[in-house]
Amino acid sequence: MSDTQTNLVKRVVIAGGGTAGWIAAAGLSHHLGPALEITLIESDTIGTVGVGEATIPTQRTFHAHLGLREADFMKATGATFKLGIEFEGWLKPGHRYIHSFGTLGRHTWVAPFHHLWLHAKSRGFGGSLDDYCLELKAARADKFYTAPDKSVLNYAYHLDATAYARFLRAFSEQKGVRRVEGLIEHVEQSSETGFIEALKLQSGERIEGDLFIDCTGFRGLLIEQALKTGFDDWSDWLPMNAAVAAQSEATGPAIPYTRAIAHEGGWRWRIPLQHRVGNGIVFDSNYLDPDEAEKKLRDAIDGPLRTDPRLIRFRTGRRKRAWNKNCVALGLSGGFLEPLESTSIHLIQRGVADLVALFPYHGVTEDLANLFSRKMNRELEQVRDFLILHYKLTEREDSDFWRGRKAMDIPDTLAERIALFRESAYAYHNCDELFLTDSWVQVMMGQGLYPTGWHAVGHMFPDDKLKGALDGQRAQIERAVQQLPAHEDFVRQYCPVT
Numbered sequence: 001m002s003d004t005q006t007n008l009v010k011r012v013v014i015a016g017g018g019t020a021g022w023i024a025a026a027g028l029s030h031h032l033g034p035a036l037e038i039t040l041i042e043s044d045t046i047g048t049v050g051v052g053e054a055t056i057p058t059q060r061t062f063h064a065h066l067g068l069r070e071a072d073f074m075k076a077t078g079a080t081f082k083l084g085i086e087f088e089g090w091l092k093p094g095h096r097y098i099h100s101f102g103t104l105g106r107h108t109w110v111a112p113f114h115h116l117w118l119h120a121k122s123r124g125f126g127g128s129l130d131d132y133c134l135e136l137k138a139a140r141a142d143k144f145y146t147a148p149d150k151s152v153l154n155y156a157y158h159l160d161a162t163a164y165a166r167f168l169r170a171f172s173e174q175k176g177v178r179r180v181e182g183l184i185e186h187v188e189q190s191s192e193t194g195f196i197e198a199l200k201l202q203s204g205e206r207i208e209g210d211l212f213i214d215c216t217g218f219r220g221l222l223i224e225q226a227l228k229t230g231f232d233d234w235s236d237w238l239p240m241n242a243a244v245a246a247q248s249e250a251t252g253p254a255i256p257y258t259r260a261i262a263h264e265g266g267w268r269w270r271i272p273l274q275h276r277v278g279n280g281i282v283f284d285s286n287y288l289d290p291d292e293a294e295k296k297l298r299d300a301i302d303g304p305l306r307t308d309p310r311l312i313r314f315r316t317g318r319r320k321r322a323w324n325k326n327c328v329a330l331g332l333s334g335g336f337l338e339p340l341e342s343t344s345i346h347l348i349q350r351g352v353a354d355l356v357a358l359f360p361y362h363g364v365t366e367d368l369a370n371l372f373s374r375k376m377n378r379e380l381e382q383v384r385d386f387l388i389l390h391y392k393l394t395e396r397e398d399s400d401f402w403r404g405r406k407a408m409d410i411p412d413t414l415a416e417r418i419a420l421f422r423e424s425a426y427a428y429h430n431c432d433e434l435f436l437t438d439s440w441v442q443v444m445m446g447q448g449l450y451p452t453g454w455h456a457v458g459h460m461f462p463d464d465k466l467k468g469a470l471d472g473q474r475a476q477i478e479r480a481v482q483q484l485p486a487h488e489d490f491v492r493q494y495c496p497v498t
């Protein structure tokens with residue numbers, strides 16, 4: 001073997017065993033296992049953040065790459081299916097819309113479907129845009145169906161975060177990951193290069209490594225406390241800085257979508273699992289006191305509580321570099337954008353996939369670290385803009401909080417997208433972007449941004465032909481939804497918690 005083929009980076013140490021730590025362990029051990037020695041350190045005395053229960057469809061791709069059986073994963077995590085998020089009161093109190101994981105109608109090659117629909121509306125027909133989306137209609141009807149490898153619906157999951165970490169731990173240990181229980185007390189760095197050499201535990205044990213993955217949560221023990229990487233604070237745009245979370249008993253069938261319910265100082269989530277419901281209230285503590293937030297949450301929960309409400313504080317933004325020296329930050333240690341569109345678990349999985357692809361076998365280089373950091377930064381910026389959109393387009397005037405959101409300055413990238421859509425209904429996604437065109441359209445229209453102009457593609461069709469085609473699409477979706485089983489019944493037979 002020549003020198004350049006020597007595997008210089010072999011010992012990978014993952015600090016932290018929350019969702020991020022075990023996703024990293026599962027992904028690295030499955031894809032690169034025989035080439036690496038992977039150790040994960042976690043501390044029972046510190047525990048995990050324990051929330052993070054709604055996901056997006058990319059999770060299915062990650063699981064497929066690991067070869068996981070969907071029903072096994074769902075049974076182990078009490079999971080239900082998720083077809084989208086319902087935003088209640090975001091435009092104004094009493095208003096609601098769903099951002100689904102589906103596509104809207106049949107796109108033409110010249111322009112996406114919503115241009116045809118806008119033309120139809122201007123001619124007095126076409127119905128509601130929602131009627132052209134199978135996932136959205138299935139969500140509203142509480143229906144669901146999938147079959148291994150041939151689902152007609154695009155979906156994600158609601159899951160128990162603690163059980164998910166446990167499930168991935170069993171998977172990773174079986175692939176050879178060594179787990180060490182203990183408290184990391186000291187990060188040893190080279191006095192010459194600043195690279196991390198070892199983690200010293202309270203027990204006295206010293207764990208050496210070549211590459212370190214920081215999954216220690218908000219504290220960023222390696223990436224920030226040791227390496228002083230720095231943080232880009234995005235709280236001017238995304239001012240949420242706290243949440244109170246509590247689990248409750250289910251009081252009815254689990255619905256196949258997350259509820260995001262706006263209130264005067266932020267919003268509240270409701271996530272139905274098979275065996276319980278996850279609830280939380282997200283707020284800006286400049287506008288809402290944590291005690292008031294807890295009271296609001298308690299008042300809103302419909303079933304008996306299973307856990308005491310727990311306050312979690314956070315800051316929105318991202319680490320300046322996701323990969324600094326020989327340390328890669330994944331999960332909350334790398335940044336957090338608030339849970340509005342359930343993107344954190346996706347971002348961890350995206351980071352692991354990039355790390356697998358860019359793994360520095362022959363030694364950590366500045367170029368690899370730069371490329372990885374650039375990719376993560378870009379992905380986070382795109383998600384950030386999508387989240388800000390929900391707040392910026394509000395018409396709420398009932399509190400200083402919402403008036404502030406409406407009036408805030410926004411990134412130029414987002415301002416341009418909003419202007420384009422308003423003028424011409426033009427919506428797009430960049431080739432590496434998580435949220436696709438139809439997601440942007442659903443949220444922009446859901447938030448009341450109705451374009452003043454649109455593509456002329458509708459003029460290609462006589463009204464009666466276009467009307468016939470649109471009626472046909474709507475009827476087809478209606479029939480398909482009628483044939484689907486109830487979500488609750490499907491879950492019970494497909495993947496019941498035993």
Ligand code: FAD
Nearest residue numbers: 016017018019020043049052054184217331332339344345
């Ligand atoms: P943590 O769960 O905090 O884990 C940190 C780990 O580091 C623990 O194992 C701990 O023991 C270990 N550790 C720390 N310090 C030491 C030490 N000194 N020695 C040894 N071990 C140490 N994401 C979604 O995708 N969907 C959602 O719906 C969603 N909702 C959220 C709601 C809220 C309010 C918040 C705050 C987050 C939400 N997230 C969501 C994000 C999601 O919870 C996290 O991305 C995910 O749980 C990953 O967390 P983590 O593993 O990075 O950190």
